[in-house]
Amino acid sequence: MSKKLVPVGVTNHHIHLCQEHIDILFGKGYQLTHFKDLSQPGQYATNEKVKVIGPKGSVNLRVLGPVREYTQVEISVSDQYITGLDAPVRYSGKLNDSAGCILKGPHGEIEIQSGLIVTVRHIHFHTTDAQKWDIKDNDWLKVKVDGDRGLIFDNVFARVKDSYALEFHVDLDEANAAKIKTGDMVEIID
Amino acid sequence: MSKKLVPVGVTNHHIHLCQEHIDILFGKGYQLTHFKDLSQPGQYATNEKVKVIGPKGSVNLRVLGPVREYTQVEISVSDQYITGLDAPVRYSGKLNDSAGCILKGPHGEIEIQSGLIVTVRHIHFHTTDAQKWDIKDNDWLKVKVDGDRGLIFDNVFARVKDSYALEFHVDLDEANAAKIKTGDMVEIID
Secondary structure (H helix, E strand, C coil): CCCEEEEEEECCCCCEECHHHHHHCCCCCCCEEEEEEECCCCCCCEEEEEEEEEEEEEEEEEEECCCCCCEECCCCHHHHHHCCCCEEECCCCCCCCEEEEEEEECEEEEEEEEEEEEEECCCEECCHHHHHCCCCCCCCCEEEEECCCCEEEEEEEEECCCCCCEEEEHHHHHHHHHCCCCCEEEEEEE | CCEEEEEEECCCEEEEEEEEHHHHHHHHCCCCEEEEECCCCEEEEEEEEEEEEECEEEEEEEEEEECCCCEEECCHHHHHHHHHCCCCCCCCCCCCCCEEEEEEECCEEEEEEEEEEEEEEEEEEEHHHHHHHHCCCCEEEEECCCEEEECCEEEEEEEEEECCCCEEEEEHHHHHHHHCCCCCEEEEEE
């Protein structure tokens, strides 16, 4: 059987906002402005940034569009040390037990009680890719990286949707630990 | 057989200097001043810092003591993106094919032609630990980390010396990718 190769997509820390929070942070009725498209269909980076504030410090996160139903703040473990915020490792959208923080925009600030996570490393599969490799939505996988900083990522979460493009999403800490960058190919192993 | 457990020691980027370069960067005959002892016997952090300059930017690195025969600059993959410097993954002291950079101190600056590396993840073994587990100097090992960000580090270099304290050395990128910190226990696996 051929190798299950997946392109890497390195994801920087970022934030998704609901309109209610956009109104508070940027002003009533404010509309996010498009900066550039992302590899996942329909997703884009905006020109807007929000300050995420914790007990020890803050980090500036780019807002991703489109507007979501719930605000979600995706920080890195490095950010946890900078801000003093402690966020659980969760998959996007699974915000039970997620943490809170203060968000500050040019117009105002708000304290959110949940929505702060460190995103679990995951692979987006288009349905046809998942079927070909017999991978199911919510499976946990292992991904092997070769090279000087070779390693095997355990606990890689599988998400399958018709709207997804095949991609292994890691954050900057993970990418640099393994010395991989967007577009590199890695292998799903058993 | 009992598990081969090793405590983690997270190593921040840093620099070792020879006296000739200390003279240039800090002034003729300058002596490094002790800041705090490190876990490896005889090694210590100093109060001195040096700017490491590349084509895109710079990072400030703390000088470690004691003075060495050769200058060695140990940066992270994150630092490579910040500075635009491209350093090979090497073990400390193995500086063949290592890269160069500009170093700037309070007294002067110098361009070095070699000595710039990204340190390969490695374990220091006291001789008795290595014998107990049948591990030889220069072996390549695998280290397993459990938890939310669990992974298996491949290409872990073994160094054995009577003067070493047992410790698994990773940089901040690697520590944050695996969500481990100094003092956590990890396991050598076959």
